[in-house]
Amino acid sequence: MNNVLTTLIDILSQPAILVALIALIGLLAQKKNLSDTMKGTTKTFVGFLVIAAGAGILETSLVPFGSMFQEAFNVSGVVPNNEAIVALALNEYGSNTALIMFFGMIVNILIARFTRFKYIFLTGHHTLYMACMLAVIMAVAGFDTVPLIAAGAVALGIIMTLSPAILQPFMRKLTGNDNVALGHFSAVGYALSGLVGQAVKGKGKESTSTEEIDFPKGLGFLRDSTVSIALTMIVMYFVVAIAAGPAYIEAELSDDTNFLVFSLVQAGNFAAGVFIILAGVRLVLAEIVPAFKGISTKLVPNAKPALDVPIVFTYAPNAVLIGFFSSFIGGLFSMIVMAVVGSTIILPGVVPHFFTGAAAGVFGNATGGLKGAVAGSFINGIIVSFLPVFLLPVLGELGFANTTFSDADFGVGGIFFGSLANYGGPMAIVISLIVILVLMAIPFGKKKSA
Secondary structure (H helix, E strand, C coil): CHHHHHHHHHHHCCHHHHHHHHHHHHHHHCCCCHHHHHHHHHHHHHHHHHHHHHHHHHHHHHHHHHHHHHHHHCCCCEEECHHHHHHHHHHHHHHHHHHHHHHHHHHHHHHHHHCCCCEEECCHHHHHHHHHHHHHHHHHHCCCHHHHHHHHHHHHHHHHHHHHHHHHHHHHHHHCCCCCEECCCCHHHHHHHHHHHHHHHCCCCCCCCHHHCCCCHHHHHHHCHHHHHHHHHHHHHHHHHHHHCHHHHHHHCCCCCCHHHHHHHHHHHHHHHHHHHHHHHHHHHHHHHHHHHHHHHHHCCCCEEEECHHHHHHHCHHHHHHHHHHHHHHHHHHHHHHHHHCCCCECCCHHHHHHHHHHHHHHHHHHHHHHHHHHHHHHHHHHHHHHHHHHHHHHHHHHHCCEECCCHHHHHHHHHHHHHHHHHHHHHHHHHHHHHHHHHHCCCCCCCCC
């Protein structure tokens, strides 16, 4: 049984395999010939591996940046990191997590099939993380075995559906169509960024996009996003490296490589990671959207694939960098406020601030241009800093770890179900799940999708 569960986790938590299987099913449903089926499935699989490789390079280059930052400014506290907290939790909740994940994906498909919310969430690793958090919260709430798995699976299926749904109006604004959704559990932050972008733009006013920044002739090379990202990150790395000092970097991080040379290479790796991600996204979108038509026409009419967050990066590469910086500054601001009021200090994790801040910048730019990108991602930085403070108490013993879940939807979902458990016990959670499902099943007008 344990081997089966382990294999299940391995398969369902790999986005490349999961999405390739979805593409295969979609192409077979359309009765494509063998050549087209093999091409579409393989390109989807390879494209997601390219995205994962780029994301891995990004994370590898950002980890030492975070270490240098903590050393330079002598700060300590809780660092939100999904991978770290899940690694701790799976030791005790691994079996429940796998089963919640499996049945939660089935619930997501059933909701898409029988309600107006036509979103199929395909970001496997985020599904795993959310399943893990729900396994912890349901256990702390007092559920046991089968009821725990059932409640967790229904909650997961609902979150997998509503997360892309609340963001879809902004996805339509960004992409100009309704073909694809975003499957990344920070939709609350992204939607707020889009709303902030609308607010700062003002009614009827024109807004300058981050992609239309008018550089002087001599700085025309900055219009190339790869060049601008690389140069900006070189400056950032050098500033933090000098503040941290060569002794620390060369002894702890660079394996005796000169601290400035090490920083230069890491900054270049960051730019390379972004470049690779954008290439992978173009490859995947070219294959998955046509392949998914088989699912949407045969199995789940009008369904939309909800894909991982890098799919939005291609729409505004400059906003990606601006969003990262603005979100990180929002995290620094929040850290100072927490220190002043004496609460738990949430350190600005560089990796979550990059991925969520970058996407928040893209959505803020879509609705409010440059001002929207800056203001929206700054608000995102505050959200992903303060939500973990309120999430920690509902995680039981896991809340005492020096890390926690990072993205906004984890905070919102965890606080919601944790608070229900604290005030009403397991029955409050069961009732809330039934009410939400009933509300989702109610059709409004003649709309076929949310």
